[in-house]
Amino acid sequence: xxxxxKPTVRSRRFGRRMQRHRLKAGFDQEQAAAFIYGSRSKIxxxxxxxxxxxxxxxxxxxxxxxxxxxxxxxxxxxxxKNSNHRGWWLNFPELSDGxxxxxxxxxxxxxxxxxxxxxxxxLLQTAGYAExxxxxxxxxxxxxxxxxxxxxxxxxxxxISEGGTSYAAVIWEPVVINRLVxxxxxxxxxxxxxxxxxxxxxxxxxxxxxxxVRAGMTYPFSSFSFDNQPTVEAVAIxxxxxxxxxxxxxxxxxxxxxxxxxxxxxxxxxxxxxLIRRVLRSSKEDES
Numbered sequence: 065x066x067x068x069x070k071p072t073v074r075s076r077r078f079g080r081r082m083q084r085h086r087l088k089a090g091f092d093q094e095q096a097a098a099f100i101y102g103s104r105s106k107i108x109x110x111x112x113x114x115x116x117x118x119x120x121x122x123x124x125x126x127x128x129x130x131x132x133x134x135x136x137x138x139x140x141x142x143x144x145k146n147s148n149h150r151g152w153w154l155n156f157p158e159l160s161d162g163x164x165x166x167x168x169x170x171x172x173x174x175x176x177x178x179x180x181x182x183x184x185x186x187l188l189q190t191a192g193y194a195e196x197x198x199x200x201x202x203x204x205x206x207x208x209x210x211x212x213x214x215x216x217x218x219x220x221x222x223x224i225s226e227g228g229t230s231y232a233a234v235i236w237e238p239v240v241i242n243r244l245v246x247x248x249x250x251x252x253x254x255x256x257x258x259x260x261x262x263x264x265x266x267x268x269x270x271x272x273x274x275x276x277v278r279a280g281m282t283y284p285f286s287s288f289s290f291d292n293q294p295t296v297e298a299v300a301i302x303x304x305x306x307x308x309x310x311x312x313x314x315x316x317x318x319x320x321x322x323x324x325x326x327x328x329x330x331x332x333x334x335x336x337x338x339l340i341r342r343v344l345r346s347s348k349e350d351e352s
Contacts, residue, residue: 072168073309075116077143077298080111081140082122086107089129089130093107099125113147116144119141119145122141156215158212162308163307166300167216170220170229172288173229175230175288177296178232179235179284179286180284186221187224187233188268193249197245198213227265229265231265232268234269237271237273240340241343243347254347261337268336269327269330269332270331270336271329271330281325285301285302286299286300287316297316
């Protein structure tokens, strides 16, 4: 059971998937409960993410739902076993619940798509840039907390640097051309973007100012997929206290369309790298 009986990101994902399979098979909750000698309430709580099921129950339900795909079956069993897994981010008590949920999604994701309008995405930030970003909010942050937040950023980036997930970012041009941090941090960050953009699992694109109002179509967000299919299953929207998580199907469809439109309007990865190099070269000339 999720800690305190409260749904976790993983338990909700598990419940939604199990519900989709049940509905596709044409069973109601009462019928599903009979398959595992349980109650309708147990199926309802499982599908709401309040509780999970034992692996044997999951497999029995999937058999009755005629789900034969081994990857899907293995994934659902894994979610059932790990719905309350203590991730490394829980060792940082200063993180908000929203931020922890965001990190949990990142940690599980096989594909991440991100749109940013003001700051370099956290998954692409250098330590120096992360330190500046951590002190930019309206709340006072102690030096000890800043160090911890920078450490969290570095831990989040591990899966990207190790190639554990596919990552696509679209960044608005002002993020690159505006010096919101000290010059040395700014130049180092631009160099880092060029370096990270060469990784096979990373796609980095710049949305130019010429794209006009399209940049204002939505606040910064990240979307997440969790298997070999590109279907978006969760969206995190940035806010002052961390992130808000969207999981309703209409919301997911809207943000999938939004990212596709932003990506189509953005420069190609090669043209984006050329723009960053021009800005870097011009900035270095200004320094000399």
